[in-house]
Amino acid sequence: MTEDIKNPIVLQRADPFVYKHEDGYYYFTGSHPLYDRIVLRRAKTLNGLHDAEETAVWWKHESGPLSQLIWAPEIHRAEGKWYIYFAAAPDTNIDDDTFNHRMYVLENDSDNPMEGDWIEKGEVKTGMSTFALDATIFYHKEELYYVWAQQDLEIEGHSNLYIAKMENPWTLKTEPVMLTKPEFSWEIQGFWVNEGPAVLIKNGKVFLTYSGSATGVDYCMGILTADADADLLDPNAWTKNEEPVFQSNEANGQYGPGHNSFTESEDGETILVYHARNYTELVGDPLYEPNRQARAQKVEWDEQGNPIFGEPLPDDRWTPKTPEVLK
Template identity: 50%
Template sequence: MNKDDYRKTEFNNPFIEQRADPYIYKHRDGYYFTASVPEYDRIVLRRSATLEGLRTAEEKVLWKKHDIGIMSIHVWAPEIHYINGVWYIYFAAGDKEDIWAIRPYVLECKEEDPMEGCWTEAGPLQGADDFTFKDFSLDVTVFENRNKWYCIWAEKVSVGKKISHLYIAEMETPIKLKTQQKLLSSPDYEWERVDFWVNEAPSVVRHDGKLYVTYSASATGECYCIGMLSIPDEQDLLDPRTWTKKRYPMLKTDYDKGLFGPGHNCFIRSEDNKTDIMVYHARQYNEITGDSLYDHNRHTYCMKLVWDNQGEPIFRYENNLYQ
C-alpha cells in the first residue's frame, strides 16, 4: 500500500499531520507540543489549554539549526521539560561535515512563558564518564523518581556494525549526568532487529508503584514497533537486573487498521488527570520510496491507555482518540 492509494480507516485519522517523534508536556497552563518537522531543521512549539486544541494551535519556531558545524543537520526528537522553574528542550542533531555524528543537545529558557521567552543553547548534554555520548546518541528523555532525576537515551556502540542500545544514568543537573551509564536494554529479539538492530525512543509512564518504559525497535518503516520494560519504583533503577523486559512488542503495524510502523511515543494525562494517554507516530501506508527516514508522512496519533487487572498497560488502536 503506497501513499497514493492508502486506505482511510476509522483508526488512522491523524491528531497532527507530518509531525514525527511527538512529545507533549502537561503544565499548569495547559499542554505543550513539539516534534520533529519534515525538514529536520528547527525546533517548534505549540500550546493549548486543552489537548484537542493542540491540533490547530499556532506553532512557533523557537530555534533554527546552525549553518555549519554541530547542530547543523538532522534536528530530531525534541522533548520539552520544566525542571526547578526552568524550561529545557532536549534534542539530537548532527554536523553537515559528518551527518551521522548525532549527539544530544539542550536548549534552556529561564522565563515563565516558553512561547515568548528567550531560548539559549546550554550546549551538549554532558556525560559523567569517558564513554557516554561519544558515538551516535539520541532520544534523550528525563524523569524524576523518589526525588532523583534520571536520563534514558539511545546510543550506538559495538565493534563493526553498530547497534543501538538503551542506557540509563542519574542526573546531577538538567544538563549533566551524575553517574556512569548503565546498559538498560539491547535489541535481543527478532522483532527488534529488522533491517537494523535498534532500541531507541524511550518514554516513561508510572502506574500503581511501577515505572514502565516503552521504546521503539527496528528500522523506521513498517517494521518499527514498540517494546516495554518495567520496574517497581522503589527498586534501584540503575541496576539492570531489577528491570523486566517484555518478550513481544506492545504495539506494531496493523494492515487492517491502516497504521504502519508505530513508534517514538510519549505519555501524558488527560485534562481531568483521570486518564493516561499515549502519543505516538505512525504512517498510513507501508510502501516507501527511498530511505524511510526521509518519508515525511509520519503523523501524530493519540491513544487512551488501558490498564488490566494486574496493573499492566494495554495498547489498542481501538482506543485511538480523535478517530
Template identity: 55%
Template sequence: MDKRLKFNEPWILQRADPYVYEKDGWYYFTASVPAYDSIVLRRAKKLADLPQAEEVVIWKKHESGPMSKHIWAPELHYLEGKWYIYFAGGEEEDIWKIRPYVLECQGQDPLADAWVEKGKMQRADGDEFSFEAFSLDATVFEDAGDYYYVWAEKVGVGKQISNLYIAKMESPCKLATVQVLLTTPDYDWERVGFWVNEGPAVIHHGDKLYLTYSASDTGVAYCVGMLTATSGTDLLDPLNWRKERHPVLQSSYEKGIYGPGHNSFTKDEDGNDIMVYHARTETEIEGNPLYNPNRHAHLMQVQWDENGKPVFAYD
C-alpha cells in the first residue's frame, strides 16, 4: 500500500462521478467537471500521483444540438483493442434531453490521440424503449466472455423515477439485447428528494459480482446501494440479482463525509480493492446541488467479510 494514499478525505477536488481505469501499469482518471462542458483525462503510474497529474481536455461539448449541455459522468474503457469513453449529455435547446453517447480513440494513447464521436449509444434491434427518455451513468463490465452495459433511465410521468437497466452488448457502440430492469427505487432511502437509482459500478470477487449504485437526490441523502449476482449465471434474469435492504454506504456526520456516491472500483499497486467515490465535506449546499462544484473524489479501501462480501467502512 502506498503510504501517501489517504482514505475517506478529499483526494481530487471538484471532480464528481470519479472513474479510474487501470491498464498496462497506468491509472487513468476521469470525472464530471463543474462546468459540465468537456471530458478530461489524466494518468499516473500510481494512484497517489493522480491528483498532481496533468489533466488533458480530450473533448469539448458542441455549441448546440446533441452533446451541447450537461456533459456528465464519463467512463473510460478498453474494448476490442480500442479505447472508448461512455458519457451522457443534453442539448442547449433542451437541457434535460440527456442521452448516452460514445467516443472512440483512434490510437492507443487516449491522452494524445484523436477521439471521434460514434454518436448515441445504439439500442438492440427491436428495442423500442432504451434511451428514449432521460438516460445517463452508463458503465460496462465483462462476465463469462460477454460484455454488459448498465445505465440509469427515467420512466413515468410527473416526478419521474430513475431505474437501472442492463443489456448485453453486441459491440462497443451497440446493444445486443433489449433492456432488463435491474432495480427501481423501492425503499425510503432511495426516495429522498427524487426516486433515484443511478451511477452503477461493478466489482468481481470470487464467484460473485457486486453492483453498487447511488440513490436519492445529490445532497446529504445521497447514498450507495448494492446488488449481488453469481458470475456465469444469466445476468439478464433479474431474479439472479439480490438487492440489499439497506444502503451499504451513507453520510457520516462523525467523519464529515456527506452524500457519498457514484463510485467506481480499481486496485492499488499491491492488488488491494479500492472504491473511488465522490462526497461533500459540508451539509449546507449553496444554490442548486447539481451546480454546486464541491463534490470531491475520495478513496476507500474495500474490506471483505468472512462470506466474501464487500464492506464499505470509513474506518
C-alpha cells in the first residue's frame, strides 16, 4: 500500500522530474535556484526524496554556450544508459536580457546514475537556431521521440511545442513538427508560452501536458491528447484542450502550478509531479526567487480514460518563504 504523499516532496527545486527505475529507486532532479549545476537525489519512496542526500553531478562551464542559466534537467533511461536533458545559455546573456538557451544531453553508462561519469554528448540540434528548452523523451511502439519547446521568430510568442523521432538519444532523425503554440488567454499572461512538456501513455491514448504563461500566479497546465495508434508526428492527430487542466488554487494556498512530470506510486498509480509556490508576494526578480517547491499528487481518471488532475493540494510540510537559497 502506497503511503500518503506529503508535500512538498523536495524544497526549492523548480521544474521537478522523477524517474522510477526498476532498481526500486525514485530518481529526482530539477532546476537548482542558482542555475549553476545539475543535481540528483534518490529514495525508495516519494516521501523519502525530501530528506535524501543530493549530489551535484554536473556544473556549468566557466564560459561559452554551457555557462549560464542551467534549466529544467530531466533524467531518462534509454538504450541501456542514463541520459540527462537540460537547457543552458551562453555567457553572452550577461550583457542583455535575451534568453538564448539551447538543449544539451549528458550520458552515463553506470547502473547507478549517482555514480560514474556524466559525459557531455553535445547539443540536440533541431535545425532551428532559436531559443530552445524543456526537452523530454519517450518511447512509443519501439520508437524514441523527443518533445521540446522552441521559439519561431515568425510566430508570435516565446515558445511553441515540437515533436520529432530520434536516431539516438542525442540526435533527431525527423524534421520538427509543431504541435501547439500559445493562443488562449491562459497561455499568454506575462509571456506567450507553451513549455515544459510531459508525456503520459495510458488507456490507449497519449497525453502531452505542458505549461503556459509566465511562471508566477498565472502559470498553469494544458493538455494535448492523441490516440495511441495515431501518427504522433501528425499535428492533426492531437486534440488540444481549450481550458487549463491544473491551475492556481487560493483556497489551498498553491500558486503557479506547472512544469510537471509523471511517475508512478509504489503500487502503480499515476502520480503528477509539479512545482508551485504557496505565496504570491515575491521579493526581487521572479526568476531568482527560489521557492517554487516540488510537489506530487495522485491522478484520477474519468470514464473515458482521461486524466483528472483536480486541484493542487495544500502543503503538509514546512516551506521557506524568504529569498535565501537553502544549503
